Amino acid sequence: MFKLSDEGLKKVQEELKRYESKNSAIIPALYIAQKENGGWISEEIIGYLSEVMGLPASKINEVFKFYTMFNQKPVGQYHVQFCNNISCVLNGSREVASEVLNKMHTKINDISLDGKYCFSFVECLGSCGTAPMMQINDEYYENLTAEKAVEIIKGLK
Numbered sequence: 001m002f003k004l005s006d007e008g009l010k011k012v013q014e015e016l017k018r019y020e021s022k023n024s025a026i027i028p029a030l031y032i033a034q035k036e037n038g039g040w041i042s043e044e045i046i047g048y049l050s051e052v053m054g055l056p057a058s059k060i061n062e063v064f065k066f067y068t069m070f071n072q073k074p075v076g077q078y079h080v081q082f083c084n085n086i087s088c089v090l091n092g093s094r095e096v097a098s099e100v101l102n103k104m105h106t107k108i109n110d111i112s113l114d115g116k117y118c119f120s121f122v123e124c125l126g127s128c129g130t131a132p133m134m135q136i137n138d139e140y141y142e143n144l145t146a147e148k149a150v151e152i153i154k155g156l157k
């Protein structure tokens with residue numbers, strides 16, 4: 001059964017005190033829970049947060065399902081997100097993604113057999129001036145070429 005660490009729970013409680021409305025603490029609480037759960041959020045976690053935050057699960061679910069930065073299924077140790085929006089696409093992000101997937105012998109949205117990688121397409125990540133780019137967990141990698149992206153991903157330990 002999922003429970004936040006003492007530190008995670010403390011952070012959620014601090015977020016609840018920070019805002020006038022408890023609803024404003026939903027995004028930070030989901031971030032904290034996702035980080036502690038290896039990168040994704042289950043229905044059980046939504047129920048848990050509902051109890052801890054004193055909010056209806058439906059309210060938390062609304063936020064959770066709206067934002068793509070919250071993952072609804074396991075994403076492996078490294079979640080590689082290729083930006084699939086206009087600046088990145090015009091600058092070759094699909095070619096970058098295609099080369100990476102070929103070299104890693106996997107498909108978009110699959111987790112590699114060793115559980116280490118998951119690749120997905122996402123909308124604009126707010127770094128259009130340095131397109132094409134990708135995000136791996138919390139880090140941005142910009143001005144990519146296919147070779148550079150493969151090298152970065154293969155270099156992950």
Ligand code: FES
Nearest residue numbers: 083085088127128
């Ligand atoms: S289009 Fe890729 S970061 Fe904006």
